[in-house]
Amino acid sequence: MNRMLKKCLFLAGGYGTRFLPATKSMPKEMLPILNKPLIQYGVEEAVEAGLHEIAIVTGRGKRAIEDHFDLNIELQNKLKETGRADTVEALESLIDSCSIAYTRQREMLGTGHAVLTGRVIIGDSPFAVVLSDDLCLNPDKGVLRQLVEVYQRHECCVVAVQEIPGELSNRYGVIDGLLQTDGTYLVHNLVEKPEPQETPSNLGIVGRYILTPEIFDELERTLPGYGGEIQLTDALGVLARTSKVVACRFTGVRFDCGSLPGFVDATNYCYQQE
């Protein structure tokens, strides 16, 4: 196995039903926080972490993502003529700084199934995973960079966690872990969306992971779990018992942009930072 971390997999196949009708013909990953689509925040975070090989699992109706990360010569010429080229400069240099490969998930069978769909691009390397619904911001050190540093110390799967209110445990994957001297948790078990009375802790998983390629064989064996879907959390639970999984309580803010209140909070937060 190549131990160098260079790849970052984005799971962007999901429907975005909570944002209908806006997401009827537009990918939820293209919804903007201010003037930037959610997925661009994620790609910027990946590149900041040194992950320049981007892989995106898409699905039906997601072509706008590919167009966004491509050149638009007509628009560029128009912007040059009108002296407004600066409006797309940051995006253009982002596109220049990475390679992007796409593959399609034909059926939405869960987060684990989406990761497995990315195997064809990832191959036999460790890789990061981003669920771009989760907007994570830290101007000093992005959350992916924090996870990469933990991976470099431990060379195993790493999940990002944050403290969550006990009553919301059934919206998250939750870890059961032991605090280590470096501030990370050695994970013993992970449970997808436990009810508050059964949650093993108040540390919920946020949509940022570093995975080693052994996850793929584990996902192949994983049976449908919560919601009848193949859950990444369940495959990680097996690796926590048979191999090693570490959780990193990151610093920074995180917004659940897959929900309307989280999306509005993220918009207000970013507007105040302008």
Ligand code: G1P
């Ligand atoms: C997914 C994961 C869950 C994680 C969450 C973070 O759930 O399955 O473990 O805590 O993302 O946003 P989803 O929100 O897709 O239902």
